[in-house]
Amino acid sequence: GAVVSQHPSWVICKSGTSVKIECRSLDFQATTMFWYRQFPKQSLMLMATSNEGSKATYEQGVEKDKFLINHASLTLSTLTVTSAHPEDSSFYICSARDPATGYNEQFFGPGTRLTVL
Amino acid sequence: GQNIDQPTEMTATEGAIVQINCTYQTSGFNGLFWYQQHAGEAPTFLSYNVLDGLEEKGRFSSFLSRSKGYSYLLLKELQMKDSASYLCAVMDSNYQLIWGAGTKLIIKP
Numbered sequence: 001g002a003v004v005s006q007h008p009s010w011v012i013c014k015s016g017t018s019v020k021i022e023c024r025s026l027d028f029q030a031t032t033m034f035w036y037r038q039f040p041k042q043s044l045m046l047m048a049t050s051n052e053g054s055k056a057t058y059e060q061g062v063e064k065d066k067f068l069i070n071h072a073s074l075t076l077s078t079l080t081v082t083s084a085h086p087e088d089s090s091f092y093i094c095s096a097r098d099p100a101t102g103y104n105e106q107f108f109g110p111g112t113r114l115t116v117l
Numbered sequence: 118g119q120n121i122d123q124p125t126e127m128t129a130t131e132g133a134i135v136q137i138n139c140t141y142q143t144s145g146f147n148g149l150f151w152y153q154q155h156a157g158e159a160p161t162f163l164s165y166n167v168l169d170g171l172e173e174k175g176r177f178s179s180f181l182s183r184s185k186g187y188s189y190l191l192l193k194e195l196q197m198k199d200s201a202s203y204l205c206a207v208m209d210s211n212y213q214l215i216w217g218a219g220t221k222l223i224i225k226p
Binding site for chain 2: 034046107
């Protein structure tokens with residue numbers, strides 16, 4: 001099946017700093033990628049939909065100036081958490097849609113655990 | 118509004134069978150997915166249903182009734198490694214996944 005990687009797997013940073021998370025589709029071209037956030041014992045929350053070559057579509061309540069998304073190529077999308085605060089600590093997961101599967105299945109990256117001190 | 122309902126937690130015994138139900142109300146329907154998620158890990162794909170009926174894949178089966186807005190995931194011959202959260206997700210008319218809160222399945226020896 002299609003493989004999606006994320007980097008880094010975990011990151012600890014100081015409050016006020018920015019953190020960039022990369023999401024790559026390794027063996028397919030992903031025109032659409034998704035960024036999710038998951039707090040402990042809760043389900044996935046879609047933050048934004050990232051389309052290659054265009055601006056991301058953010059879900060209601062997600063600050064686009066705080067969570068910067070760039071999808072510059074068909075295999076790479078990045079999420080930058082700007083001026084991170086402790087409440088941004090969460091598990092961030094990206095997924096990518098492989099059109100070749102025929103039914104729009106989303107393949108998930110392994111996730112990035114962010115801890116803001 | 119859009120809504121996915123599934124039980125919060127279920128407990129079953131190793132070797133037994135368990136059925137996890139999911140009901141949904143969404144704007145449009147382009148298929149229903151079941152994912153497994155172990156603690157601290159990303160979800161992994163289990164099954165996809167877009168037509169009514171039962172899809173069987175090894176020890177796991179998934180059923181869909183579109184008229185009832187209902188699906189279930191059936192796990193047979195339970196193993197300890199099946200302890201995880203099981204997420205039901207529906208793809209709506211915009212091809213966006215609407216996620217349930219997940220069912221935490223606890224397997225006891």
